[in-house]
Amino acid sequence: MDHRVFWVFVSAACLLSLPLAGQTYPLTDEGGLGRVFDGIGGLSGGGATSRLLVNYVEPYRSQILDYLFKPNFGASLHILKVEIGGDAQTTDGTEPSHMHYENDENYFRGYEWWLMKEAKKRNPNITLIALPWAFPGWVGRGKNWPYDFPDVTAAYVVNWILGAKKFHNLDIQYIG
Helix, strand or coil, rough: HHHHHHHHHHHHHHHCCCCCCCCCCCCCCCCCCCCCCCCCEECCCCCCCCCHHHHCCCCHHHHHHHHHHCCCCCCCCEEEEECCCCCCCCCCCCCCCCCCCCCCCCCCCCCCCHHHHHHHHHHHCCCCEEECCCHHHHCCCCCCHHCCCHHHHHHHHHHHHHHHHHEEEECEEECC
């Protein structure tokens, strides 16, 4: 047997024999070395990646949400990033916008509000992040590029943040 293969085999056997179950590995930044650990996050975006979760029957839906968001249980996510719907196909589907038109505001469209509130119920300290994948056509004033009108684009995103707070009591910590 080749010596390299032998040592890979021995190393793997040693690693597999270590007792891993039930051990806790604390993540700290006490030494001040390196970056601050912001947490482990999940993403609901790209058009309907978590759309079906709303339709799961109980108790399965609550069990899945518990596994995702309850601290010290399952994935115990620290961060949830959601898509700001833009009425456009962005990967797996289309998420509705809070503003189909410039004078149209509805902060109850879509399921991201529901998901953020369910996450907050299970972990009040979860960090909420939002990011638009696309924008309705009016934001770009008929062009396919909303960034030519930064005031309109910014107002669209800011309105979503304000709607999250006003209608759902959700604080969005970061925006993309």
